[in-house]
Amino acid sequence: MAGSAASKNVIAKYLPVYFVLLGIAALEIFLAYQHFSIGSLLAILLALAVCGGALAVMYFMHLAEERRSLFLTLIPATIFVLLMMNMIWSDSFRLLHMKPFPH
Amino acid sequence: MHSHGGELAEGSPYRIPSRKLTMWLFIISDAITFGALLFGYGYLRTASSDWPTPFKFNPSILNVMIMTVVLITSSLTMLGAVDSAKVGNKAKTRRFLWSTILLGTIFAGLHIREWFGLIDEGVRLFQNPWGSPLFGATFFAITGLHLLHVISGVVALAVISRGFSRGWLTPGHVETTGLYWHFVDLVWMFVVPLVYLLNISK
Numbered sequence: 213m214a215g216s217a218a219s220k221n222v223i224a225k226y227l228p229v230y231f232v233l234l235g236i237a238a239l240e241i242f243l244a245y246q247h248f249s250i251g252s253l254l255a256i257l258l259a260l261a262v263c264g265g266a267l268a269v270m271y272f273m274h275l276a277e278e279r280r281s282l283f284l285t286l287i288p289a290t291i292f293v294l295l296m297m298n299m300i301w302s303d304s305f306r307l308l309h310m311k312p313f314p315h
Numbered sequence: 316m317h318s319h320g321g322e323l324a325e326g327s328p329y330r331i332p333s334r335k336l337t338m339w340l341f342i343i344s345d346a347i348t349f350g351a352l353l354f355g356y357g358y359l360r361t362a363s364s365d366w367p368t369p370f371k372f373n374p375s376i377l378n379v380m381i382m383t384v385v386l387i388t389s390s391l392t393m394l395g396a397v398d399s400a401k402v403g404n405k406a407k408t409r410r411f412l413w414s415t416i417l418l419g420t421i422f423a424g425l426h427i428r429e430w431f432g433l434i435d436e437g438v439r440l441f442q443n444p445w446g447s448p449l450f451g452a453t454f455f456a457i458t459g460l461h462l463l464h465v466i467s468g469v470v471a472l473a474v475i476s477r478g479f480s481r482g483w484l485t486p487g488h489v490e491t492t493g494l495y496w497h498f499v500d501l502v503w504m505f506v507v508p509l510v511y512l513l514n515i516s517k
Contacts, residue, residue, distance in 0.1 A: 221398075222394055222395060222397075222398035223391060223394065223395050226391060226394050227391075230387060230388075230390075230391050233387050233504075234383075234384065234387060236504075237380070237383045237384075237387070237504075237507065238380075240507065240508050240512055241376060241379075241380060241512065244376075244508075244512035244513075244515050245515065245517065250513065253512075253513065254509075254513060257508035257509070257512055257513070258508065258509075260508070261504050261505045261507075261508050261509075264501075264504040265501050265504050265505065268390070268497055268500060268501045268504065269497075269501065272390050272393075272394060272497040272500070273494055273497045273498070273501075278329065278330075278331065279328075279329055279330050279331075281328050281329055282329040282331065282336075282339070285329070286339055286340075286343055289343070290343050290346055290347065293347050293350070294346075294347070294350045297350060297351065297354040298354075300354060300357075300358045301357075301358075301361065303358075304357070304358045304359075304361040304362045305361060305362075307361075307362035308361060308362050308363075308364060
């Protein structure tokens with residue numbers, strides 16, 4: 213019985229996060245049908261996805277309840293690696309316009 | 316003069332079991348793998364002037380909406396399973412785990428239906444009726460790797476449920492598998508906007 217009550221409590225505790233995540237998903241779909249340029253839409257959708265992802269990591273995966281050392285070990289390194297991948301974009305835009313490399 | 320081994324040993328700087336830390340490290344490496352795939356997809360999409368935008372509201376986006384609700388709900392039932400396991404309620408843990416398995420199976424079924432719909436429309440790995448032939452390769456690679464994670468998660472949850480019910484697995488195993496399952500949910504939050512919503516047929 214104690215376990216049953218605890219499970220109900222934990223679901224009630226995380227219901228707000230659940231509804232925020234559903235709200236973010238609904239907002240993304242709504243915005244996808246608005247008339248934004250592809251770059252603006254990408255930026256908006258990515259920002260919303262990062263917010264949703266952060267909520268999932270901090271609350272569903274309980275990283276907010278762990279020691280800060282775990283957060284500092286895992287998250288900055290991951291963000292750094294993902295940011296480093298952004299160096300591909302200039303080449304991608306070059307290909308779009310079929311411009312050769314400068315010599 | 317001489318200390319015992321136990322006194323010399325330092326505690327974990329993270330104060331979590333090694334199993335959980337290992338899962339976190341796996342998740343980080345997997346996140347970077349998915350990140351690389353999504354960046355690769357972004358590179359190709361940006362560099363192509365004729366990238367297809369085939370996803371109509373019905374059936375594709377509607378299907379994606381249902382899949383998203385199913386997967387986020389499965390994260391909630393997984394939280395219930397982890398919590399029930401921690402307080403030692405085996406029956407409740409089993410019910411929550413099987414609810415998660417059911418939702419994961421529904422998600423996988425919907426995803427496979429989506430794939431068959433696209434295949435019927437002529438999408439293949441390196442050809443499609445609409446434009447850049449790499450659309451199929453990126454779509455099937457990214458969603459396929461995610462689907463593989465979902466199916467692996469469903470199998471892992473079934474094994475964990477059986478093991479925990481029989482007493483040869485601990486609440487720690489349930490919690491570690493829960494971390495993996497939430498990660499699968501997290502990845503989907505990036506796959507939907509980047510792979511589906513940027514390619515909507517308006």
